[in-house]
Amino acid sequence: MRYFLKLSYRGTRYHGWQRQPNGLSVQEVLETALTTVLREPVALVGSGRTDAGVHAGQQFAHFDTEMSLPPALMQSLNSLIPGDVAVQACFPVCPDDHARFTAMFRYYQYQVIRQKDPFREGLAYVFTRPVDVSRMNLAAECLLRYRDFESFSKVKTDVTTFNCRIDFAYWEEKSTGDLTFHIRADRFLRGMVRAIVGTLLAVGQGWLNVAEFEQIIEAKDRKRAGRAVPPAGLSLVEVGYPAELFSRR
Amino acid sequence: MRYFLKLSYRGTRYHGWQRQPNGLSVQEVLETALTTVLREPVALVGSGRTDAGVHAGQQFAHFDTEMSLPPALMQSLNSLIPGDVAVQACFPVCPDDHARFTAMFRYYQYQVIRQKDPFREGLAYVFTRPVDVSRMNLAAECLLRYRDFESFSKVKTDVTTFNCRIDFAYWEEKSTGDLTFHIRADRFLRGMVRAIVGTLLAVGQGWLNVAEFEQIIEAKDRKRAGRAVPPAGLSLVEVGYPAELFSRR
Incomplete structure (x- = not known):
């Protein structure tokens, strides 16, 4: 049984x-x-x-x-x-x-908080620099047009394909200024959400523009993407x- | 300065x-x-x-x-x-x-949850037995009619008076069944909130009735009150x- x-x-x-x-x-x-x-x-x-x-x-x-x-x-x-x-x-x-x-899909959330919070220690990434959330959302929308996410995959991996079907990917801004990144896909590659969030935060700070973000996806090269954010902010919130x-x- | x-x-x-x-x-x-x-x-x-x-x-x-x-x-x-x-x-x-x-007042909350929650470990008291919340609220209302709370004070204490002015004291029940006890007073005695919560949970389980709860206040004797609940559920949420x-x- x-x-x-x-x-x-x-x-x-x-x-x-x-x-x-x-x-x-x-x-x-x-x-x-x-x-x-x-x-x-x-x-x-x-x-x-x-x-x-x-x-x-x-x-x-x-x-x-x-x-x-x-x-x-x-x-x-x-x-x-x-x-x-x-x-x-x-x-x-x-x-x-x-x-x-x-399982048909996995849904992850990544929590970014704008100041230290003793009750969310280990549960969120404290990131205080200003970001342009609408720019990050424009870049996040690009993700839906692609299938191959090798650029956001850990190099050491045993998968045979880097294809994922992303259902949604967007930033939500709370009234406190705290940010939650929502992303759902049929599957995720190793380190994928944290590499995407790190690269989107680079877009939010103006280090990359949206076209450059899209070029990174197209490059299929992990070295082009931004640094992965810490694991503490990441939660698997639903398996479908x-x-x-x-x-x- | x-x-x-x-x-x-x-x-x-x-x-x-x-x-x-x-x-x-x-x-x-x-x-x-x-x-x-x-x-x-x-x-x-x-x-x-x-x-x-x-x-x-x-x-x-x-x-x-x-x-x-x-x-x-x-x-x-x-x-x-x-x-x-x-x-x-x-x-x-x-x-x-x-x-x-x-400071004019201190406001404490005590969190009771109905099942284990990895994200509230150390932040709430897991208490699964059924309780009658309206009975607990009837007993909590009695607190407002008294000033001396020696019955809920730790025996080892150096205070000269056990008098407190309680502004409010009530249980809030969430849709999940989780409970929050809210209590505000000008001052609190050592261990007071945890002893009150423990005694109110005894009322909620039917071990004590509301009249007996009131007698416990009047007795001014810590031995009469119920066991203190664990500290993890307790938070100081506002100082006025x-x-x-x-x-x-």
Whole structure:
């Protein structure tokens, strides 16, 4: 039987979602707790990686087991895992539903704040220089006309294509002056959102104009794009699945 | 010359506002930074103490110096202190303005959440049992009819009177089921808000009725009141000063 977990986590203390030899990952924390509760080794497949320090307001993962789930599974898991990771739901799906491949889109937000805030430390990027938000939005609109985003991908990567379908990409300015970048796509390349945000902030400061931003996309060369912004501002906020997934049984 | 500082801090890592021998306090962090910037020993007087683990969305403190303040004082201080403390303003006041004695009221909020939330870890009390919020509000209303709150004061205290004038005290229920307790008074006794919240949650669960809550106030005996709730849910959100204070010069 296959189950989906709905999760959220604050990524500050973790080396990202993905299990790895040199550092604690969210996947490892959850697999260890599931293995304890179900008394058999459990492997999780996430909807996708998030990098070290990146958060997830919503993340999904699946696992397979023939064990019957204890009635208080969620409470047990939540008491076994630290306070910066939470399990919000666990539900059965079909055997061919897949946390990664069944997902139709991923939606990320990047938070930029204009002054130090003790309550958002590790959750936002403090960036105080003035920026022209409408210029950044003109540049962000260009993204929708392209498919290949190699210019914003980490060089070390094992993907076979750099193609992504971006559904939307825009900056929202709050009355406080704080900024949120919203971007949704079918898939993201490694480091892509942070490289796009860094390059758009260069546009906002007048270091690049919109035409130059477009040339950077067209160059398919990571060296042309701007510096990646820090991971703390980035959150995976929604993973899109077909509505039927949530009512398989 | 006397100056006021407007501050905020996340209290998780601190042994409260007040400087003390056995643990890092917010006051110590700020005094050290001010002493570095002004190159002379600086002592701060806060509007009041906050306990270990308690936060401040707004806190004020004053200090005296004959040094002229450097133009970028706030930026210097903010870069010297950790990310969980922020200086939001620094302004001159009259020599007899006093962070503690000039304050007319303190306003605290206590956050209760109904399920684990990685983004509010250390900022709210996770309390999942059902409560009757209208009963808790009936009990909270009683507080306004009394002046002596010895029943909700820590036993070890050096105050000469237990009298407080409570301006308001009520529970707000969000659509998510999360609860915020709002309380404003001219002064608070040590541990008072957390003891009141703990006792009101006992009322909400039906362990005490409203008449018994009132008897607890009248008893003036800390042993009669309920257990204090954890500090993480508590924040000082406003300190009230006369409007003129902010425009002395």
